[in-house]
Amino acid sequence: xxxxxxxxxxxxxxxxxxxxxxxxxxxxxxxxxxxxxxxxxxxxxxxxxxxxxxxxxxxxxxxxxxxxxxxxxxxxxxxxxxxxxxxxxxxxxxxxxxxxxxxxxxxxxxxxxxxxxxxxxxxxxxxxxxxxxxxxxxxxxxxxxxxxxxxxxxxxxxxxxxxxxxxxxxxxxxxxxxxxxxxxxxxxxxxxxxxxxxxxxxxxxxxxxxxxxxxxxxxxxxxxxxxxxxxxxxxxxxxxxxxxxxxxxxxxxxxxxxxxx
Amino acid sequence: xxxxxxxxxxxxxxxxxxxxxxxxxxxxxxxxxxxxxxxxxxxxxxxxxxxxxxxxxxxxxxxxxxxxxxxxxxxxxxxxxxxxxxxxxxxxxxxxxxxxxxxxxxxxxxxxxxxxxxxxxxxxxxxxxxxxxxxxxxxxxxxxxxxxxxxxxxxxxxxxxxxxxxxxxxxxxxxxxxxxxxxxxxxxxxxxxxxxxxxxxxxxxxxxxxxxxxxxxxxxxxxxxxxxxxxxxxxxxxxxxxxxxxxxxxxxxxxxxxxxxxxxxxxxxxxxxxxxxxxxxxxxxxxxxxxxxxxxxxxxxxxxxxxxxxxxxxxxxxxxxxxxxxxxxxxxxxxxxxxxxxxxxxxxxxxxxxxxxxxxxxxxxxxxxxxxxxxxxxxxxxxxxxxxxxxxxxxxxxxxxxxxxxxxxxxxxxxxxxxxxxxxxxxxxxxxxxxxxxxxxxxxxxxxxxxxxxxxxxxxxxxxxxxxxxxxxxxxxxxxxxxxx
Numbered sequence: 001x002x003x004x005x006x007x008x009x010x011x012x013x014x015x016x017x018x019x020x021x022x023x024x025x026x027x028x029x030x031x032x033x034x035x036x037x038x039x040x041x042x043x044x045x046x047x048x049x050x051x052x053x054x055x056x057x058x059x060x061x062x063x064x065x066x067x068x069x070x071x072x073x074x075x076x077x078x079x080x081x082x083x084x085x086x087x088x089x090x091x092x093x094x095x096x097x098x099x100x101x102x103x104x105x106x107x108x109x110x111x112x113x114x115x116x117x118x119x120x121x122x123x124x125x126x127x128x129x130x131x132x133x134x135x136x137x138x139x140x141x142x143x144x145x146x147x148x149x150x151x152x153x154x155x156x157x158x159x160x161x162x163x164x165x166x167x168x169x170x171x172x173x174x175x176x177x178x179x180x181x182x183x184x185x186x187x188x189x190x191x192x193x194x195x196x197x198x199x200x201x202x203x204x205x206x207x208x209x210x211x212x213x214x215x216x217x218x219x220x221x222x223x224x225x226x227x228x229x230x231x232x233x234x235x236x237x238x239x240x241x242x243x244x245x246x247x248x249x250x251x252x253x254x255x256x257x258x259x260x261x
Numbered sequence: 262x263x264x265x266x267x268x269x270x271x272x273x274x275x276x277x278x279x280x281x282x283x284x285x286x287x288x289x290x291x292x293x294x295x296x297x298x299x300x301x302x303x304x305x306x307x308x309x310x311x312x313x314x315x316x317x318x319x320x321x322x323x324x325x326x327x328x329x330x331x332x333x334x335x336x337x338x339x340x341x342x343x344x345x346x347x348x349x350x351x352x353x354x355x356x357x358x359x360x361x362x363x364x365x366x367x368x369x370x371x372x373x374x375x376x377x378x379x380x381x382x383x384x385x386x387x388x389x390x391x392x393x394x395x396x397x398x399x400x401x402x403x404x405x406x407x408x409x410x411x412x413x414x415x416x417x418x419x420x421x422x423x424x425x426x427x428x429x430x431x432x433x434x435x436x437x438x439x440x441x442x443x444x445x446x447x448x449x450x451x452x453x454x455x456x457x458x459x460x461x462x463x464x465x466x467x468x469x470x471x472x473x474x475x476x477x478x479x480x481x482x483x484x485x486x487x488x489x490x491x492x493x494x495x496x497x498x499x500x501x502x503x504x505x506x507x508x509x510x511x512x513x514x515x516x517x518x519x520x521x522x523x524x525x526x527x528x529x530x531x532x533x534x535x536x537x538x539x540x541x542x543x544x545x546x547x548x549x550x551x552x553x554x555x556x557x558x559x560x561x562x563x564x565x566x567x568x569x570x571x572x573x574x575x576x577x578x579x580x581x582x583x584x585x586x587x588x589x590x591x592x593x594x595x596x597x598x599x600x601x602x603x604x605x606x607x608x609x610x611x612x613x614x615x616x617x618x619x620x621x622x623x624x625x626x627x628x629x630x631x632x633x634x635x636x637x638x639x640x641x642x643x644x645x646x647x648x649x650x651x652x653x654x655x656x657x658x659x660x661x662x663x664x665x666x667x668x669x670x671x672x673x674x675x676x677x678x679x680x681x682x683x684x685x686x687x688x689x690x691x692x693x694x695x696x697x698x699x700x701x702x703x704x705x706x707x708x709x710x711x712x713x714x715x716x717x718x719x720x721x722x723x724x725x726x727x728x729x730x731x732x733x734x735x736x737x738x739x740x741x742x743x744x745x746x
Contacts, residue, residue, distance in 0.1 A: 048701050051693060072700040081701075088698035092716025101712060102702035109703065141716070158702065 001026045001197050002047075002166055007058035009046045016042045018222035019058070024166070027194040031208055031233060032201045034219035035241045040201045041085055043219070044170040047199075048082040049075050062166065077109040081164035083155035085171040085201075090142035095154070096124060098142045099161055106162060127160040131187040148175035156187045167191075168199045173207040185210030205233035218244050277538055283369055289482070290351035296320060299451055302351050306420050306454075309427050319440035319450035326444050333444055336607040337636040337668060338576050340512070340549065348514060350452045352482045353396075391416060393457045393473045395486060403457075405469060414498075415460040416471055419487055422458035429460060433491055437520040437557045437584070445516040445578075446553040449485045453518070456486035461496040461527075470726050475504040475517075477537075477548070483514040490520070492527035494560060499530040501729055504537055504573075512540075512575060517552045525560030525587065530568070532725050533581075534733055537573035544603025544632075547575025554581035558590030561616070566593040568724040570733045571606060572740050580638065582611035585619035585647075592621040595721040597733075599740055600633025600665070609639035609656075609670075614647040614680075624720050625656040629665035630741065636668040643680040650680045658688040659717050661710075661741070711738045 002024040009017035016039050024030050034040050046053045047060065049072040060068045067075055090098060096117075103123075104114040115123065128135050133153050143151050152172055159167050172188070173181055188211050192198055200211060208216070208230060216232040217224045218241070225244045226232065235243075290301055299320055303313040327345070391405035393416065409416050415426060423430055440450035457473040477484050492498055504515075515537065521529050531554075540547025550573075556565035567581040583592030594610035612621035627635040637656045658667035669686055691713055699709030715722070715734055722730045 050697050072697060073703055073705055076701050076703040084698065084701075088694050090695055090698070090713060090716055092719035093712055098702075098712070101704060101708065102699075105705070105708060106703035162702070 001063060003059075003061040004047075005059045005061070007046065007060065008056045009042060010054050010056050011042065011052055015056075016222050017046060020219075020222070020224055022217065022224065024197045024199060026165075026197055028214045029192060029198045029200065029211060031213040031216045032199060032219055032224075033203070033205070033216060033233060033236055036203070038219045039222040040203075040219055041170055042222075044082055044085075044168045044199075044201055047075075047168050048072055048080060073105070077106050079165035081159055081162055081167045083152075083159060083167065083169040083172055085174065087143045087146075087151040087155055089144045091144050093142050094138070095140060095142050096121070096138040099124060099138070099158065102158070103161055123161065127157060130160045130190055131157045132183050133157050149177070149180040152176060152180075152184055153187075156184055156191075160187070160191055163191075164196065166197050166199070168201070170201045171203065172200065173202055173204065181207060182210060205237045208233045220244055279536065279538070287352050289349050289353075292349050293346040294320075294348070294350060294452065298350055302452060302454060305351065306423070308423055311427070311431055312423060315435070315440070316451050319447055320452075322441055323444070323447040323451055326447060333578075336578055336638070337634070337670075338578060338605045338607050340576055343512075343514060343549070345448075348483045350483060350485065351454050353454075391469045391471050393418060393471075395455055395457070395473060395475045409467075409469065412465050412468065413462040414465060414467055415458065417458055419453075419456040419458050419489070422489075426458070426460070429491065430458070430489070433489060433520070433522055435520075437522060437555045438518050438553050443553060445551040446518050449487060449516050449518045449553070452483075453485045453487040456488045456517070457490075458488070459490040459498065459500065461490075461492045461498045463493045464495040465493075466496065467498040471498060471500045473500075473502045475502065475515075477504075477513060477515065483516065485515075486517050488517070488519040490522070490529055490531070492521075492523045492529050492563075494524045495526045497528045497530075499532070499726060501532040501534070501726060503534050512547055512549055514549050514551065515574075517554075519552070519554040519581075521554075521556035521565055523556070523558050523560060523563035523565055523587075523590075526562045527560060528564040528566070529556065530566045531556070531581070532729060533567075533569040533571070534725075534729060534736065535569065535571045535573050535577070536736060538575075539573050539602060539604050540575040542602050542631075544575070547604075548573065550574035550577045550579065552579040554579060555584065555611075556582070556592070557584045558587050558592060558616075558619075560590075561587040562589045563587050564591040564593075566591075566595075566724070567610065568595040568721060569597070569608075570718075570721070570725070570736070571596070571598040571608060572736055574606075575604060577604075577606040577608050579608050580610055582613070583621065584613045584615065585621065585650075586615045587619075588616040589618045590616055591619070593724075594621075594623045594625070594639075595724045596625045597628070597718045597721045597737075598626070598635055598637075599628045599630075599737065600635045601629075601631045601740060603632050605634045607636040607638055609637045611640040611642070612652060614641075614643045614650040614652070617646070617648045618650070619647055620651045621653075623652070623654040623656070625654075626718050626721055627656070627658045627667050627669075628661070628714065628717070629658070629667050630661035632664050634666040634668075636670060638670045638672075640672040640674070641682065642674045643677050643682075645676045647677050648679050650677065652680075652682045654683065655685040657686065657717070659714070660688065660690045707738075710741060714741060 004020055004022040007017055007020040032040055055068050059066055100120045107114050131153055172184055185207055213230055216228055218226045290298055299316050393403040403417050438446050440447050461467050523529055537548035537550055558565055565583045571577050585592050592612050598606045598608050600606050610623055625637045627637055629635040641652045643650045656669050660667055667688055695713050696709050714737055722733055725733055
């Protein structure tokens, strides 16, 4: 479904992603782990096409289409969803209206039916149950005055409504207490199925205790330094990221050799 | 080449939908302003003597003001000096004969209003809205007068009111905005040609929304209209004005005066959707909108509420204000002012607390884009006898792009220690993060911007009567089309 080929990305003239390659198939959950500043969020933004993240080389292929230079709304309409690490506040815009605008924009681009407020309200109520979110929040302005946990849950609610083929969840667990974490993980599990794929970006492995990944990748200094199965996440937990520094120096050595050739 | 220029001009002005001209024969006063012009206007309208006397007093006072300086200079706006002798002060479509009913109104005029979305034909009426249609200097029709008169409500053109209710006019005219008030109000008092008049009797809740629609059509003409609304004890009325003008290269002057009076327990809700021609993308042409609007809560427990959505005009200079004279009276001001291209707006309000336990609320939202310049200017004055006065002020600015400006100039004068004042202000940008968040949810740049802007204006739009809130939202979208980079 998703293939990232040797992706290099710069922002403000800083080289932040240095040759990332990754394949994700339908039905899979991949976890991307790494210390602060390793490029995890940059990878998420690059996949979503955020302005300012300039692809200097490499390609992103989604659903057999090269989307490397596609606009963010084009990618969203194609089925890529990004759950934000820091969800944005939109004062004065009620959440239910925002959600309907989003749902209809995507449906419109696919020439599917747009829902009127009553029809949408029905759908919204169903989806709220999936993520176990307080319906009262949908009458408030988007993320305005929401607690950290409410913001994260709101992101997952949007995923539940839009049902993307590929969901990139950027730290859906940060700032959550154990109960909230379990409930967010539970919602993610309910939303996974054989035809969609999920990439979870996280600093800690605790969410991966609840949402079990098919693959785990360690990202350091803009490179994937090691890939493995769920056990790799436990390794990080017990030994930290330090141990991967070796891989990093080896790999950069390799890259240099390659570029000399 | 000429065609290409024309094409470019059409494209540039596309966003202004109401820029066409109606072809009607007009009767105009000679250009320029002398005592004779004023006598000419007054006799044209067959006015009672007291009216002519008042006009002449105003004109003599204005003569002194002109001697001192051209016009007020304290506002944060700039324009070349206005040549007051180069303006036509009265222009009226020539009636084919004396009008007895709407059937006899020139079809050209009816279709002009039809095109503006204001059908005057009662068959096609806007549900629950009565309209007074003002074309250049005169009122051409007022709908639903019969229906309103059943409730004892008077809603007619100012000229008709002068003929039929001179006592009411004599009593209230200039009682809120005297002709000595300011330069433009004084000019208006001398030369005003028509306007709307409304009187709601004791205890009556006006069943219809009342609307005046102002249209400037003729070239080189100034529009000077005067609106006077009186809500007697325990009555209520909701009033809305709309306006538009053709696209012309010269600037045109619109200097109106609006006076509102509420007696005990009465309430007036006054809404404006201002969409005068704003000039082209280089700042050429457009209306100078220099307007004095003021309400007086004369009776106790009365309330006056101003809501304005200002999207048009090359320059807007207006400060709808409330004098809170009656004890427990309430004044409110809700404003959205949008400046784009080279538009300038210096707008705000004055809340003058005189009575005890009076309350005022100010919500101002300024949006600047392009090279637009937007200033909020407000005054909250608490007089010595105004015990326990409350004011809440919030003025927010939103910037789109980096060539525009936003300013706030809030003045506060407190002469009573028991006053409670709160002030909030913030400036934000339609920032990349908000846009990206919406884009990531599948919305286009335009859809995202519209959503963000309408969110910003929400507190003001929800004060508008329903039909007009929809209109205001549409107008904002239209005005900001193409401003996303």
